[in-house]
Amino acid sequence: MELFANQVLAGIATGAIYACMALAVVMIYQAIDHLNFAQGEMAMFSTFVSWQLMQWGVPYWGAFVLTVAFSFAAGIIIERLLFKPLAKAPILTNVAGFIALYAIINSVAGLIWDFTIKQYPTPFGSSPFLGSQLISTHQAGMIGITLLMLLLLFFFFRFTRVGLAMRAAASLPESARLVGINTSWMIALGWGMASAIGSIAGMMIAPVVFLEPNMMLGVLIYGFAAAVLGGLTSPFGAVMGGFLVGIFENLVGTYIPGVGNELKLPIALALIIVVLVVKPAGLFGRAIVKRV
Amino acid sequence: MTAMLNVKDLRAYYGQVQALHGLSFSLNEGSLTTLLGANGAGKTTTLRAICNMVRSTGAIEFEGKPIGTRSTENVVRLGIAHVPQGRGTFTNMTVEENLQLGAISRSDKNAIGSDIERMYEHFPVLKQRYTQQAGTLSGGEQQMLAVARALMLRPRLMLLDEPSFGLAPLIVRDLFRILGKINREEKVTILVVEQNAQLALELADQAYVIETGRIVMSGNAKDIANNEDVRKSYLGY
Amino acid sequence: MSAAEEIVTEAAAVEAVPKRAMTLGYGTSLVVLAALILIPLFVKNFIIFQMTMLLIYALAVMALNILTGGSGQFSLGQSAFYAVGAYTSAILMEHAGMNYALTLPIAGIVCFGFGFLFGQPALRLSGVYLALATFALATAMPQLLKLGYFEHWTGGVQGLVVTKPDAPFGLPMSQDMWLYYFTLAVSIGIYIASVNLLRSRSGRAFMAIRDNEIAASAMGVDVALYKTLAFGVSAGITGVAGGLGAIAVQFVAPDGYTIQLAISLFLGMVVGGVGWLPGSIVGSAFIIFVPNIAEGISKGLSGAVFGVLLFLVIFLVPHGARQVAIVAQQLAAKLKKN
Numbered sequence: 001m002e003l004f005a006n007q008v009l010a011g012i013a014t015g016a017i018y019a020c021m022a023l024a025v026v027m028i029y030q031a032i033d034h035l036n037f038a039q040g041e042m043a044m045f046s047t048f049v050s051w052q053l054m055q056w057g058v059p060y061w062g063a064f065v066l067t068v069a070f071s072f073a074a075g076i077i078i079e080r081l082l083f084k085p086l087a088k089a090p091i092l093t094n095v096a097g098f099i100a101l102y103a104i105i106n107s108v109a110g111l112i113w114d115f116t117i118k119q120y121p122t123p124f125g126s127s128p129f130l131g132s133q134l135i136s137t138h139q140a141g142m143i144g145i146t147l148l149m150l151l152l153l154f155f156f157f158r159f160t161r162v163g164l165a166m167r168a169a170a171s172l173p174e175s176a177r178l179v180g181i182n183t184s185w186m187i188a189l190g191w192g193m194a195s196a197i198g199s200i201a202g203m204m205i206a207p208v209v210f211l212e213p214n215m216m217l218g219v220l221i222y223g224f225a226a227a228v229l230g231g232l233t234s235p236f237g238a239v240m241g242g243f244l245v246g247i248f249e250n251l252v253g254t255y256i257p258g259v260g261n262e263l264k265l266p267i268a269l270a271l272i273i274v275v276l277v278v279k280p281a282g283l284f285g286r287a288i289v290k291r292v
Numbered sequence: 293m294t295a296m297l298n299v300k301d302l303r304a305y306y307g308q309v310q311a312l313h314g315l316s317f318s319l320n321e322g323s324l325t326t327l328l329g330a331n332g333a334g335k336t337t338t339l340r341a342i343c344n345m346v347r348s349t350g351a352i353e354f355e356g357k358p359i360g361t362r363s364t365e366n367v368v369r370l371g372i373a374h375v376p377q378g379r380g381t382f383t384n385m386t387v388e389e390n391l392q393l394g395a396i397s398r399s400d401k402n403a404i405g406s407d408i409e410r411m412y413e414h415f416p417v418l419k420q421r422y423t424q425q426a427g428t429l430s431g432g433e434q435q436m437l438a439v440a441r442a443l444m445l446r447p448r449l450m451l452l453d454e455p456s457f458g459l460a461p462l463i464v465r466d467l468f469r470i471l472g473k474i475n476r477e478e479k480v481t482i483l484v485v486e487q488n489a490q491l492a493l494e495l496a497d498q499a500y501v502i503e504t505g506r507i508v509m510s511g512n513a514k515d516i517a518n519n520e521d522v523r524k525s526y527l528g529y
Numbered sequence: 530m531s532a533a534e535e536i537v538t539e540a541a542a543v544e545a546v547p548k549r550a551m552t553l554g555y556g557t558s559l560v561v562l563a564a565l566i567l568i569p570l571f572v573k574n575f576i577i578f579q580m581t582m583l584l585i586y587a588l589a590v591m592a593l594n595i596l597t598g599g600s601g602q603f604s605l606g607q608s609a610f611y612a613v614g615a616y617t618s619a620i621l622m623e624h625a626g627m628n629y630a631l632t633l634p635i636a637g638i639v640c641f642g643f644g645f646l647f648g649q650p651a652l653r654l655s656g657v658y659l660a661l662a663t664f665a666l667a668t669a670m671p672q673l674l675k676l677g678y679f680e681h682w683t684g685g686v687q688g689l690v691v692t693k694p695d696a697p698f699g700l701p702m703s704q705d706m707w708l709y710y711f712t713l714a715v716s717i718g719i720y721i722a723s724v725n726l727l728r729s730r731s732g733r734a735f736m737a738i739r740d741n742e743i744a745a746s747a748m749g750v751d752v753a754l755y756k757t758l759a760f761g762v763s764a765g766i767t768g769v770a771g772g773l774g775a776i777a778v779q780f781v782a783p784d785g786y787t788i789q790l791a792i793s794l795f796l797g798m799v800v801g802g803v804g805w806l807p808g809s810i811v812g813s814a815f816i817i818f819v820p821n822i823a824e825g826i827s828k829g830l831s832g833a834v835f836g837v838l839l840f841l842v843i844f845l846v847p848h849g850a851r852q853v854a855i856v857a858q859q860l861a862a863k864l865k866k867n
């Protein structure tokens with residue numbers, strides 16, 4: 001029983017990484033109805049920017065704030081320059097665009113900062129949290145930051161006019177235009193916010209997985225999985241999905257014999273497919289009923 | 293008196309297909325005008341062209357300003373509210389959020405709360421349901437909500453696309469009564485597109501009849517209602 | 530309280546392509562065919578090998594095109610079917626000593642079954658969910674191939690070496706050239722079969738599902754059957770391509786069939802034009818040659834150059850090679866008139 005509790009705790013700790021990323025995934029999905037395959041790379045690039053700022057002597061929180069602002073602006077610029085012209089193109093063309101963006105960012109980051117692994121600092125320290133060896137103060141801090149972001153997003157969407165306008169633009173663009181909302185800019189804003197949230201996720205994740213251009217590849221897959229598991233329409237579901245994926249992955253690794261690190265990912269993904277088949281909208285998502 | 297909305301030689305296209313063939317009409321300030329016509333005559337397209345939701349050529353002037361090249365949201369921001377066919381309700385949001393969205397482009401935030409209260413006076417049924425998801429409302433209630441949402445803009449001009457569509461006759465009567473009241477009391481100019489010609493002509497003071505993308509008749513609503521051809525084709529007696 | 534969202538007119542995920550627009554005219558087909566037959570006679574073996582790979586990837590891209598362009602379903606998991614086909618051929622040749630040509634239909638059938646079975650749960654998924662499920666399949670495949678249980682057959686991480694066949698009947702041709710013509714014959718056969726499939730009753734059912742699933746089911750199309758069938762056919766063709774690929778590169782190993790391959794095939798379809806079968810070869814050329822070109826322009830930035838080239842293609846011709854073909858056709862028609 002103690003083993004079980006410990007593994008759950010360790011799962012929550014890894015799950016926090018996925019939850020962080022899943023939040024960014026849900027954010028962009030709400031704004032543009034797609035999964036952005038370049039999201040992980042955008043977060044990685046932001047994290048490198050913060051690392052570079054710290055190398056130049058900017059203190060951690062200063063670099064943090066500057067990076068979030070940079071990422072917000074960069075997300076908007078990418079949307080305006082690259083994806084606004086594709087707004088009327090077929091969905092598959094957009095997906096190809098995401099892949100192209102992925103290749104570009106990964107390659108440019110490799111050229112600027114090369115592919116060696118770098119240490120990344122944490123503001124929370126890395127001593128055991130409340131005396132537990134399984135969860136460090138950094139991981140606890142990361143969980144705290146994730147929940148804080150979730151709370152802020154909730155308030156933004158529920159109680160601000162811009163949040164309301166963004167929701168309207170995402171759910172019914174034509175009606176949104178008819179009440180005077182500039183839906184095109186709402187999409188750009190969604191990109192900016194997703195990019196900013198992604199940058200926070202990157203800065204939280206980097207101390208755990210180390211900083212290098214390919215650091216987000218696995219994380220993004222888990223982030224997608226978590227978001228889909230929890231429901232792509234629900235930020236809360238995405239965060240819960242992240243924790244669940246982390247816990248499940250750990251338990252499978254512990255209790256099912258023959259499952260090494262190699263098979264963790266396939267099994268976690270298989271679980272998600274099973275959940276989707278049973279409950280296509282995800283655990284916390286809103287079922288979308290099509291009217292015929 | 294100058295016209296509030298002036299439309300000249302409006303032609304609209306869906307891809308290669310031309311839906312409007314040089315439509316011209318004008319609305320007087322404070323008037324309640326109806327646009328009548330059969331299915332496919334181009335009524336909806338006319339309204340959509342005013343809000344630039346369909347590719348069109350021709351001159352559209354609102355209070356003296358040309359608006360033909362403005363984007364939909366910028367046309368709306370001038371004070372032209374459009375209640376689309378199918379109502380365009382934000383079904384996954386609450387009734388109150390729908391009303392707030394109607395006022396989203398306004399800058400006088402303080403007055404929005406009192407405007408919502410005013411809407412609840414016009415449409416008491418909405419007050420009972422204000423925390424409910426709009427998608428759970430009945431068709432008639434959703435139409436009331438759509439009109440209320442449009443009014444939240446404090447529009448100078450309101451365009452309504454077949455508000456009676458799919459509603460029970462009693463509810464239609466109620467809705468039209470309220471529209472008349474809004475036109476008189478709030479001085480909102482109204483252009484309503486209708487297939488229910490009889491009701492529309494009772495309500496309106498001006499009327500245009502449109503056939504295959506052209507205006508074929510215009511004038512005082514009473515005169516149109518008494519016209520032999522209109523009676524035969526649209527009123528059925 | 531149910532929170533239902535009404536989607537009155539939902540845009541189809543894939544643009545409708547009329548079925549006649551899915552193929553090439555007779556004249557153009559013959560010109561392309563003549564080029565494919567004649568070019569290898571004048572070039573070096575390495576180029577012949579690359580042309581063989583071009584045909585093989587074109588087959589795999591076309592298989593995806595039948596699934597996506599034909600029935601409107603996404604897949605980011607084609608590399609998994611390709612891997613299964615490759616391993617089936619390799620294992621049959623090396624462990625059972627079977628003739629290479631005979632292993633291909635078996636690879637096709639095995640993959641058809643695999644795809645058909647995978648299509649069952651996939652039925653309940655659409656859009657991003659299906660993309661994610663297939664993506665999961667592609668990610669999991671290399672790991673499954675490495676599993677200790679199958680190591681005796683698959684060779685584990687090391688993979689299997691496959692012997693390249695000689696030209697039969699003592700034909701005076703190099704192994705590469707023979708394999709090229711063999712691949713060409715198989716490809717043409719499958720291409721013609723695919724065109725006929727899409728023109729048949731089943732093809733019409735696929736397209737009806739693609740354009741409007743609800744309407745299709747209302748017309749009596751067995752949506753579940755045809756959706757899984759489309760998965761099966763697509764997987765089967767991909768499997769044959771995989772088998773050919775194994776013979777051509779003389780080697781199978783788990784890391785040859787990662788998600789990158791699936792993404793490449795997907796890009797090939799987009800560049801070639803979704804729903805336009807002849808575009809598959811253009812898309813295949815893009816995924817084989819453009820990374821090389823990118824590498825040639827800048828070694829350190831090859832990923833970035835590739836991305837920029839891809840963006841150029843989708844900005845200039847968002848509908849891929851099909852768009853180029855249509856424009857060319859219109860130009861030709863204009864010239865004729867003058």
